[in-house]
Amino acid sequence: MSTDAIVAGPDEDDIATALEAEGATVARLNGDISRPALEEAGIVDADLYVLTDTGQATTIPIVCDLSDDIRTVVYARDTVPEFVKGQLDLALDPQLMDVGIVADELTS
Template identity: 65%
Template sequence: MNAIVAGPDEEGIADALEAAGVTVTRLNLDGHVTRPMLEEAGILEAGLYVLTDVAESTTIPIVRDLTDEIRTVVYDRNTIPEFVRGQLDLAVDPRLIDPEMLASELVTDPDE
């Protein structure tokens, strides 16, 4: 599975996903994540998009516009804006679930 982790990764979700066998592309740039950045990072081939900064929530509708074949996850302590909630598969507060546990859940086939 390929995943894109966008935003600062202070909790270490990208490392946890890699330890679980996922190929991770990190987008933790200063500034905003854009559609061209997502396309260049391989969003069309990714099975998972993890956002770690709700300030970049507008990327969720962009990802959904590009592909419906992806799981979208927000892993942040802050509240998700209302306009994103209907397009999001999962929102997790890092204070409740550690990155290793989340990674193990995310790499499990949802059809099993």
Template identity: 70%
Template sequence: MDAIVSGPDEDGLGDALEAEGVSVTRLEGTLSRPTLEEAGILEADLYVLTDVGQSTTVPIALDLNDDLRTVVYARDSVPEFVRGQLDLALDPALMEPAMVAEELVG
């Protein structure tokens, strides 16, 4: 399984995914369609967003990869325009990274 973790991963979900055998590419800063393409979004199985300020990347990622599962793992609220495009939205205060990773892989 290949995943892209986008945004600061202060809670360690990327590490937890790697512990489950997932190949993780990490992205930070302002993201664009070319950045996502270079990171391997076309082949990725999972797109994890940890910065809801970059929520516009979710529809872009889904436009590039119809089979992509999308997850927001952040304490902030997800903007309304992206909620319907997510497979899962979780607050790190409610669910530990290891448990989330296990569920995403299993």
């Protein structure tokens, strides 16, 4: 089964590439991420939303509003704001979890 993922934010740790190596189809979003941009990227049908910029944490509630079945993940060095922690499935620090291991877990 293939995973449809959206990686939002700068991808300095190459999580998108690692997800693709595990067979995922990945759409990438950069800059200010809006609801229309998420919809255009395919968020409604996506299985996984990976945010790499905690400054864009307001996208997590939007994603959860658009899709009941999506897994939300923050893969960033910065701390996740309190207001999104309840809607987040997983938060990981790239310095602690290797990108290949994370991608393997997220796609299996």
